[in-house]
Amino acid sequence: MKVTESSSNYENLEEMSVLDILSNMNKEDQTVPLAVGKIVPQISAFVEAIVPRMAKGGRLFYIGAGTSGRLGILDASECPPTYGVPHDLVIGLIAGGDHAIRKAVENAEDDPNQAWSDIQEYGFNANDTVIGIAASGTTPYVIGGVRKARHEGLLTGAITCNPNSPLSKEVDFPLEAVVGPEFVTGSTRMKAGTAQKLVLNMISTSVMIKLGRVKGNKMVDMQLSNAKLVERGTRMIMEATNLPEGEAKKLLLEKGSVRAATDYFQSKN
Structure with missing residues (x-):
């Protein structure tokens, strides 16, 4: 049984008051930063490997399906306005293409070859980094993408919420934020999604700081878009x-x- 699919610590949710539902969700959410905190050394090592590659012209690709793919796209899309970097420096790709950002595309995540095809539309170079995002750690789209990227000599990492997952075995830097069962059993848009968002924040922010895109504590290259x-x-x-x-x-x-x-x-x- 995957940790992300294990039964909720709470029963009979429909019988709870709204206050109890919210209080118990909040109680569970408080465990997420603690789980992420346990893997800060692994995140640090990964960032240390990413920065010199990007300084030499490498880019950062996020690949994922469903919630995980949307989180990658969110993080990638916020880098240009925040740090003034080109739109093709950090690239988020989702199984099923841009249509899947708003509506699920049936079976899109089951093709192990599609992610690499999606990456190739942008070309790739030896300094690129590919990060697979999958709460379960079993998504074929993500596993196939990082496997091929690693075979081609790209740096690879993964953000997952299950220990010792198939995805983790395919990358150079597995980042496993194990947050335990979800409040609603299997709903990984909740704690797992929050953990993935935190890790993505940490990676992109620290990379941009080390690439010189922050001065003091200020976003000195931000776009003046409003x-x-x-x-x-x-x-x-x-x-x-x-x-x-x-x-x-x-x-x-x-x-x-x-x-x-x-x-x-x-x-x-």
Whole structure:
């Protein structure tokens, strides 16, 4: 029996009050960061291997199905606006293609050859990294993708919530966040999904920091795609330069990023 498929610690959920349902879900959710905390050394080792490869032109691919695939796409899609990186630096792929982001595509996850075909649409180079995401650790789409990627010499990792899964055996860096049974038996969109999201946050954020995309604790390369981000960038420049708000905002909009604006200011002063 997979841990992710094991029976919930709670019975007769439909007989619980709403307050009890929510309280018990919250109690279970509190175990997730503790499970992730146990594998921080393994995450660290993986990131240390990813960074020099990306510094030499490698990219980061996430492959998954269902919830796991959607989480990978979410993390990948947030890297360009947050860190100002190209849209093809971190790439999220889901079994069934983009249509599967919103609606399940029947049997898409059962093809062990499709993930590698999806990766090849972007081309690949020896410095790329492929991370398979599967709560169960048994999804054929994911296993087949990382197996082929590793065979081709790419760095591989996996995020799963079952110990000693078939997926873990196929990668260089298995990351197993074992969160135990779900509140609703087998519903891995819950604790397992939260654990996967936390690990993805940790990987992409630490990689971007080490690639120089953060200065101090600021997102100095973020895209100025809305008024809130322009306001945030203006505050950053004000803090770094002591310019009044109007001048800081003008400089930001002229130069296009916090980094470019502060570098320009420092070069002139």
